[in-house]
Amino acid sequence: MATESNTPVLDTIAAMTLDSVERCHMEPRSVILARIAALVAMDAPAISYLAHIDPAVKAEFTVEQLQDLLVAIAPVVGTARVMSAASHITQAFGVALALADAEAEAIAQQEARSRSTS
Structure with missing residues (x-):
């Protein structure tokens, strides 16, 4: 049975x-x-980067490794693509943090309601 989510497409990806x-x-x-x-x-x-944050964290992929990757592929893909990727990666982290904050807030509200009805 599928679970309800506020982000079903993102969760599926x-x-x-x-x-x-x-x-x-x-x-x-x-x-x-x-x-x-x-x-x-x-x-x-x-x-697209957002969908890879959790697997990257689980694989213990570091910011330094990400930077090394961008440096390594810059001569092949070009600086414009690398700079675009850096911007998109930053946006993805921002969205991930906002989603985590919203989830934490929802959990805190649910716990507060649970305590007030007990």
Whole structure:
């Protein structure tokens, strides 16, 4: 049975991304490197990067590794794509933080209501 969510499309895309990472025979960090490089190469929008934040965190992918990746692929994809990717990645992190804040607020409100009715 499907669970209710305020972000069903994003949740589905994130689940698909996580599932493909788990089914791939590469190390999770290598998969994230390959995926982010592909996103940069195709000038993907911020929402595409957003779907990769959770798998990147789970793979212990660091900001320094992301920067190294962008430096490594800049001569191939070009500076315009790398700068666009940096902007989109920043936007994706902003959305992820806003979603996390909204979820935390909803949980806090639910707990407060639960305490007040007890």
